[in-house]
Amino acid sequence: MARLIVVSNRVPLPDEHGSPPPGGMAIALNAALKKKDGLWMGWSGEVKGEEEPPALITREAGGITYALTDLAQKDLDEYYNGFANRVLWPIFHCRVDLAEYARQEMSGYYRVNRLFADLLMPLLQEDDVIWVHDYHLIPLAEELRRRGCRNRIGFFLHIPWPPADILFTVPIYDTLLRGLSSYDLVGFHTGYDLSNFAECLRREGCGDLVEGGFCRAYGRLFRCGVFPISIDTAEFESLADQAARDEALQENYRRIAGYDVVIGVDRLDYSKGIDQRIVAFRRFLQANDHRIGKTLLLQITPKSRSEVPEYLAMQKDVAELAGRVNGDLGTIDWVPVHYINQSLGRPELAGLYRMARVGLVTPLRDGMNLVAKEYVAAQNPHDPGVLVLSRFAGAARELEGAVLVNPYDPESMAHAIERALVMPQDARIERWRAMMARLREHDVYRWCDDFLSCLHQAQNTAR
Numbered sequence: 001m002a003r004l005i006v007v008s009n010r011v012p013l014p015d016e017h018g019s020p021p022p023g024g025m026a027i028a029l030n031a032a033l034k035k036k037d038g039l040w041m042g043w044s045g046e047v048k049g050e051e052e053p054p055a056l057i058t059r060e061a062g063g064i065t066y067a068l069t070d071l072a073q074k075d076l077d078e079y080y081n082g083f084a085n086r087v088l089w090p091i092f093h094c095r096v097d098l099a100e101y102a103r104q105e106m107s108g109y110y111r112v113n114r115l116f117a118d119l120l121m122p123l124l125q126e127d128d129v130i131w132v133h134d135y136h137l138i139p140l141a142e143e144l145r146r147r148g149c150r151n152r153i154g155f156f157l158h159i160p161w162p163p164a165d166i167l168f169t170v171p172i173y174d175t176l177l178r179g180l181s182s183y184d185l186v187g188f189h190t191g192y193d194l195s196n197f198a199e200c201l202r203r204e205g206c207g208d209l210v211e212g213g214f215c216r217a218y219g220r221l222f223r224c225g226v227f228p229i230s231i232d233t234a235e236f237e238s239l240a241d242q243a244a245r246d247e248a249l250q251e252n253y254r255r256i257a258g259y260d261v262v263i264g265v266d267r268l269d270y271s272k273g274i275d276q277r278i279v280a281f282r283r284f285l286q287a288n289d290h291r292i293g294k295t296l297l298l299q300i301t302p303k304s305r306s307e308v309p310e311y312l313a314m315q316k317d318v319a320e321l322a323g324r325v326n327g328d329l330g331t332i333d334w335v336p337v338h339y340i341n342q343s344l345g346r347p348e349l350a351g352l353y354r355m356a357r358v359g360l361v362t363p364l365r366d367g368m369n370l371v372a373k374e375y376v377a378a379q380n381p382h383d384p385g386v387l388v389l390s391r392f393a394g395a396a397r398e399l400e401g402a403v404l405v406n407p408y409d410p411e412s413m414a415h416a417i418e419r420a421l422v423m424p425q426d427a428r429i430e431r432w433r434a435m436m437a438r439l440r441e442h443d444v445y446r447w448c449d450d451f452l453s454c455l456h457q458a459q460n461t462a463r
C-alpha cells in the first residue's frame with residue numbers, strides 16, 4: 001500500500017490520547033493518514049539555536065508518524081515572518097501596498113524549503129504519495145525533484161491565487177510559477193484561482209491549461225484542479241445541537257441572549273476586513289435607531305502573527321475602532337461591539353453561532369473561509385440565522401443562500417445586516433436548506449478524497 005506523506009508548515013499534533021486536535025482539516029487529514037500508514041512532516045513550532053544542526057524529531061501517535069523540525073530564529077524570521085507572511089500572504093490577498101520585499105527573506109524562504117527537502121528525502125519510500133500544503137512550501141517539489149524524488153507530489157493552496165498583474169509584482173514570481181510545475185497535481189479552492197494561475201502562465205509565455213484537467217508549463221504536464229475545502233459538517237451540526245442543550249454553556253451566554261446578536265469570528269488579519277465590518281456595523285446602528293440598545297456585534301478575534309509589523313499595527317487600530325464605536329454609541333447597559341481577542345473552544349463557538357441571528361463574514365479576500373460554512377452548519381433548521389457573506393470569499397461561490405455583500409461598501413453592508421435581521425422565517429429556512437445540502441455533500445472528507453484520488457490518477461499520466 002502506498003503511504004501518504006503530508007507536509008505543511010504547522011503540524012496539528014494529537015493530544016495525549018492520540019486524538020487529532022479539533023478542526024475539520026486536521027481530522028480529515030488524520031483519517032487519511034491513518035488509513036495509509038501515514039507521516040506528517042513540518043515545523044515543530046519551536047526555535048532552535050543557530051549553531052544546532054537541523055534534525056527531525058519523530059514520534060508516533062494514533063497510527064501516524066509525526067516528523068518535526070525546529071527552526072532557527074533567522075529561518076523563522078526570513079521564511080515565515082518574512083517572505084511567506086510579508087510578501088506571499090499580502091500579494092496573494094491582493095494587498096500589494098502591504099508587501100515588503102527583502103532579497104534576504106526570499107533566500108531564507110528557499111533555504112527553509114531546501115531544509116525541508118533534505119530532511120524529508122531520507123524518509124521517503126518508492127511508492128509514497130506526498131501532499132504538500134500551502135504557500136509556505138511552493139518550492140518544495142522542485143527541491144525534492146532536484147534530490148532525485150520521483151514520487152507523486154500534490155500541492156494544495158489554502159489561500160487565493162492572485163490575478164497576473166498582482167503576482168507579477170513579486171520580484172521572483174517566475175521561480176514560484178516554475179516551482180509549481182514540479183508537482184503532479186496543483187489544487188485551488190475556486191475556478192477563479194485556477195484561471196488566475198493559468199493567466200499567469202499564459203502572460204509569462206511559459207504554459208497554459210490543456211484538455212482533461214491538465215496544465216502544460218515549463219516542459220511538464222501536470223494536473224490542475226479545483227477542490228473547495230470544507231468542514232466536518234456532521235460534527236459541527238452535532239456540536240451546535242449539544243451546545244443548545246448544555247445548560248452551563250447557555251448560562252454563559254445569558255448576558256447577551258436578550259439581544260439580536262450579529263457574530264464575526266476571524267483571526268486578527270487585515271485580509272478579514274474586520275475594521276470595515278465594525279464601521280459598517282456603526283452605520284447600521286446609525287441608520288436604524290430602533291436597533292440601538294437591542295443589537296450587538298460579537299467579534300471574536302484571536303491575535304495572529306504578532307511578530308509581523310502589519311499585524312501588530314492592526315491590533316491597535318481595530319481595538320481603537322471598537323472602543324470608539326462603543327464610546328460614541330454605547331450606553332450604561334448596552335455595549336454595541338463586544339470585541340474579544342481570545343480563541344474559543346469549538347463547542348462554545350458552535351453554540352454562539354447558533355444563537356447569533358446574523359453571521360457576518362466579510363473578508364476583503366479569502367481563499368475559502370470556513371467560518372461561513374461553520375455558521376451555516378451550526379444553525380437550528382427550524383429557525384436559522386442568516387449568513388451575510390463577502391463576495392470576495394471563496395465560500396461565496398458555493399453558498400448561494402447567503403446574502404452577498406461588498407465589504408468595501410459600508411452602506412451596503414449596513415443594509416444587508418438589517419435585511420438579514422428582518423428576513424422572514426420561511427425565506428431563512430429556504431436559504432439555509434440550500435446551503436446545508438451543499439455542505440452535507442461536500443464536507444472536508446470529500447475534499448480530502450477528491451484531492452487524493454486525483455493525485456493517484458496523476459500517477460501514470462504526469463510523467
Ligand code: F6P
Pocket residue numbers: 010134158159304305
Ligand atoms: O489560511 C491559511 C493559513 O495558513 C491556515 O492554514 C492557517 O490555519 C492560518 O492561515 C493561520 O496561519 P498561521 O499558521 O500563520 O498562524
